[in-house]
Amino acid sequence: MAVSEVEYHLAEPQPVEDSELEAWYMDDLPADQRLPHRLKPNRPAGVAQLRKLGVLSWKLNPVQYETDPKLQAICKVRGYSYQDIITVSPEKLPAYEQKIKSFFEEHIHTDEEIRYILDGSGYFDVRDLNDAWIRIACKAGDMIVLPEGIYHRFTLDEGNYTKAMRLFVGEPVWTPYNRPQDQHSSRTKYVERFTAGSIPVQ
Numbered sequence: 001m002a003v004s005e006v007e008y009h010l011a012e013p014q015p016v017e018d019s020e021l022e023a024w025y026m027d028d029l030p031a032d033q034r035l036p037h038r039l040k041p042n043r044p045a046g047v048a049q050l051r052k053l054g055v056l057s058w059k060l061n062p063v064q065y066e067t068d069p070k071l072q073a074i075c076k077v078r079g080y081s082y083q084d085i086i087t088v089s090p091e092k093l094p095a096y097e098q099k100i101k102s103f104f105e106e107h108i109h110t111d112e113e114i115r116y117i118l119d120g121s122g123y124f125d126v127r128d129l130n131d132a133w134i135r136i137a138c139k140a141g142d143m144i145v146l147p148e149g150i151y152h153r154f155t156l157d158e159g160n161y162t163k164a165m166r167l168f169v170g171e172p173v174w175t176p177y178n179r180p181q182d183q184h185s186s187r188t189k190y191v192e193r194f195t196a197g198s199i200p201v202q
């Protein structure tokens with residue numbers, strides 16, 4: 001079905017100037033992965049910077065996720081035809097220890113990673129173009145898209161609980177390809193799209 005102008009408008013990612021998403025450069029101390037790992041002093045990473053890495057974000061109302069016209073417009077415009085809900089917590093996630101370990105292994109995917117936090121919170125870490133870690137704090141209402149080929153990982157924070165919608169174009173493929181993947185076609189495509197001088201693609 002054709003996308004209307006209203007739907008295009010609703011589906012636009014958060015303008016960088018009024019985004020509430022908080023992100024910062026990480027220290028590399030070997031403490032619990034669920035701690036914030038902020039540098040001292042803190043070095044924030046703005047949404048404008050995340051956009052240059054191809055990371056998109058929206059602020060949605062998680063209370064109305066089943067009927068939200070904005071979420072519906074994003075799905076229509078971007079072709080997200082698949083949705084499911086995952087609860088990440090020691091009590092609710094089968095094979096919790098194994099899964100949490102694999103989420104935190106640095107990896108890429110052959111497609112976008114699209115997550116909408118419905119409840120709780122957690123951290124998505126992404127590598128910037130100089131290979132430094134940026135930690136993105138996601139809480140209820142935050143929807144983010146990590147582009148194909150970006151090195152990333154996920155951890156719960158100290159709240160130990162997140163409930164997230166996973167979205168996908170077509171049949172989902174969750175396979176992580178752990179680093180190093182520098183010759184993988186998804187990685188080389190990412191590097192070509194986002195290295196300095198290139199124009200970020202939405």
Ligand SMILES: CSCCC(=O)/C(O)=C/O
Pocket residue numbers: 086088103113115122152153154162164
């Ligand atoms: C909050 S969803 C769990 C993390 C995940 O699905 C993933 O693929 C991390 O890279």
Ligand SMILES: [Fe+2]
Pocket residue numbers: 107108109113152153176
């Ligand atoms: Fe992932």
